[in-house]
Amino acid sequence: MEYQWQFDVVWAQFPKLWDGLQLTIMLAVVGFILSASFALVVVLARISSSRFLSLLAIGYINFFRGTPFIVQLLWLYYTLPVVTGLLLSSISTALIGITLNLGAFIAETYRAGIASIDKGQSEAAAALGMTHAQIMARIVLPQAIVRVIPPLASYWITIFKDTSLFSLIAVAELTYQSRLVAVDTFRPLETYTLIALLYFAVTYPQARLVDYIFDRYRVRS
Amino acid sequence: MSLQSLLELSQYYPFLLKGVGWTLVLSAISIVGGSVVGIVIALMRVSSFRALSFAGVVYVDFFRTTPLVIQLIWFYYAFPILAGVRLTEIEAGCIAMVLYSAAYLAEIFRAGILSIEKGQREAALALGMNEAYVMLRIVFPQAFIRMIPAIANIFISKVKDSALVSVIGVPELLRQASVMGEFTALRMESLTIAAMLYFCLTYPLSKGSNWLHRRLTSTELKSSDAGLDEQLVRAVKKAA
Numbered sequence: 001m002e003y004q005w006q007f008d009v010v011w012a013q014f015p016k017l018w019d020g021l022q023l024t025i026m027l028a029v030v031g032f033i034l035s036a037s038f039a040l041v042v043v044l045a046r047i048s049s050s051r052f053l054s055l056l057a058i059g060y061i062n063f064f065r066g067t068p069f070i071v072q073l074l075w076l077y078y079t080l081p082v083v084t085g086l087l088l089s090s091i092s093t094a095l096i097g098i099t100l101n102l103g104a105f106i107a108e109t110y111r112a113g114i115a116s117i118d119k120g121q122s123e124a125a126a127a128l129g130m131t132h133a134q135i136m137a138r139i140v141l142p143q144a145i146v147r148v149i150p151p152l153a154s155y156w157i158t159i160f161k162d163t164s165l166f167s168l169i170a171v172a173e174l175t176y177q178s179r180l181v182a183v184d185t186f187r188p189l190e191t192y193t194l195i196a197l198l199y200f201a202v203t204y205p206q207a208r209l210v211d212y213i214f215d216r217y218r219v220r221s
Numbered sequence: 222m223s224l225q226s227l228l229e230l231s232q233y234y235p236f237l238l239k240g241v242g243w244t245l246v247l248s249a250i251s252i253v254g255g256s257v258v259g260i261v262i263a264l265m266r267v268s269s270f271r272a273l274s275f276a277g278v279v280y281v282d283f284f285r286t287t288p289l290v291i292q293l294i295w296f297y298y299a300f301p302i303l304a305g306v307r308l309t310e311i312e313a314g315c316i317a318m319v320l321y322s323a324a325y326l327a328e329i330f331r332a333g334i335l336s337i338e339k340g341q342r343e344a345a346l347a348l349g350m351n352e353a354y355v356m357l358r359i360v361f362p363q364a365f366i367r368m369i370p371a372i373a374n375i376f377i378s379k380v381k382d383s384a385l386v387s388v389i390g391v392p393e394l395l396r397q398a399s400v401m402g403e404f405t406a407l408r409m410e411s412l413t414i415a416a417m418l419y420f421c422l423t424y425p426l427s428k429g430s431n432w433l434h435r436r437l438t439s440t441e442l443k444s445s446d447a448g449l450d451e452q453l454v455r456a457v458k459k460a461a
Contacts, residue, residue, distance in 0.1 A: 003305075062420075063416075063420060065427075066423040066424050066427065067381070067419040068380075068382070068383075068384035068395070068419055070384050070385055070387075070395065071384055072416070074395075074412055075409070075413065078409045078412060079409050079412075157286070161286075161287070161288040162288070164290045164291060165288075165290060167290070175290060175294075178291075179294070182298065188298040188302065189299040189302040189303055191299075192291065192295040192298060193295065193299060196287050199287045199288060199291055200283055200286050200287050203287070204282060207286050
């Protein structure tokens with residue numbers, strides 16, 4: 001028997017999906033800003049001369065890079081309320097989760113960017129009498145930032161896709177809404193096909209943009 | 222998290238071990254199956270036949286820009302309706318993981334193939350080798366060495382990605398830990414143990430992959446004298 005496609009039943013539920021998409025975009029934007037900022041703190045700890053701080057940062061980075069994001073998310077979901085005694089909404093848990101996870105990855109990217117600036121430059125600046133802070137602010141960071149832009153842009157795509165995992169802790173983003181629609185309409189094939197295409201339609205232009213950024217900010221050797 | 226609860230959980234270790242087993246099996250299947258599909262896609266992408274290379278591009282873009290969860294759900298709930306077949310969780314999980322990894326592996330293969338200097342290919346053609354022979358004897362053996370660290374990294378991400386397959390009920394590590402958590406009402410402890418186990422799996426792998434990367438790039442540097450800057454850009458791009 002040939003399958004009868006019925007997109008209209010699913011299409012009638014589009015407002016729900018639209019709400020989900022909006023929340024997905026909002027979470028991705030906020031999550032990205034939070035993790036990019038948090039990573040700055042982490043990388044400063046990582047490269048600091050204090051042995052304790054850098055070991056702490058290494059432990060954090062390795063652990064969060066070495067375990068699946070979904071495990072971290074579920075762990076936070078069950079643990080945060082017990083440890084902090086606060087009743088956190090699933091959205092705040094999701095944002096804390098993505099910040100901790102992506103913060104570890106982005107911190108390593110920052111570090112690679114900083115390490116890629118030739119040491120001779122810092123040495124020359126130190127010889128000229130600049131302080132450590134001055135060298136960082138005037139010599140190293142301005143150059144490192146440009147090199148970090150492309151990988152940072154690809155983390156944007158990662159975070160956009162990772163928001164789909166928030167559905168597992170009941171955040172009503174796009175994936176979560178699509179599961180509701182699939183159950184409501186009894187049309188999983190149409191719903192999930194539509195959702196996959198929707199994710200593609202939204203993410204693909206962003207991925208092209210990231211490619212453009214890669215070309216634009218390529219380090220010329 | 223008391224000692225007592227950890228002791229209580231410790232009696233379920235065969236249950237978790239089974240999960241670790243499935244996690245490793247799923248990761249291995251994704252890498253092996255993904256490589257087979259990935260090589261085909263990469264060859265399509267570098268082929269001079271426009272329709273083939275376009276199809277390759279669409280495949281890679283589609284699987285890389287949609288979340289794995291959506292693909293898993295699609296292959297588990299939607300695909301059987303479309304194809305009129307019955308798939309177990311494990312089969313659906315394997316199909317999705319293989320196709321998803323193939324998109325990433327195809328890009329690595331393509332980069333590897335393109336990184337081999339054109340002159341070598343032209344020289345081999347001039348010597349009378351045919352295209353397939355050039356690929357097999359000249360390009361692949363060199364490209365493969367360059368791809369090893371990247372493939373090792375993909376394996377690490379597969380170990381982590383396989384946790385998502387728990388969503389459709391495959392008894393891998395996360396699923397087993399969640400079930401154990403529900404059963405004993407010790408969710409936090411169970412998930413902590415699962416996180417530790419994942420770390421124990423991925424950390425040695427990532428150390429090994431770093432070591433491989435250093436070893437292989439240093440020999441490459443000696444042999445080809447490639448610019449350091451370019452090496453770094455490639456490394457940074459790969460990390461992303």
